[in-house]
Amino acid sequence: MLKPAQVVASIKKALPDAEVTVEDLSGGGDHFQVNVISTSFMGLSLIKQHQLVYGALQKELASEAIHALALNTSIPN
């Protein structure tokens, strides 16, 4: 089981400027709601933005440590 802080750390490793909030939806450490705000998303389609975050969490997703991920990405105002 993962802690939200571990998810935040993995994302920040790939996107250092990102503002990340992670909520454990089920309390079981495998269903997360993730919000990421980063300048890296500028000029990218929504799919590409999500792929950046998925890329950062590749290990966790492939091993199914993360079972479900609701993702919201945006660019800072």
Add this chain to the structure above:
Amino acid sequence: MDSDTRSKIESLINSNPIMVFMKGTKLMPQCGFSNNVVQILNALGISFETFDVLSDMDIREGIKEFSNWPTIPQVYLKGEFLGGSDILIEMYNSGELKEKLEIALAS
């Protein structure tokens, strides 16, 4: 992914204007994210085909590699990967999805 799996995926997305790879079926989604996609497409009143990845392990893993996208559901419009549940919700809320589907299905 072996070539059989790849050609099966290509055949599914090329022969159906809107193709959804999901967990469960249209009538009985087996996951909340898959259910979201079904509800959205139903709300727009368009017809779509679904494939239950729980019935086929090769497709379940192959589709992730095919689109370089690690999660299911996955929605394809005219053979092109459109996104998963979160992207569909966002596109639906902004009105972009309706517009995009209407244009694609009219052409």
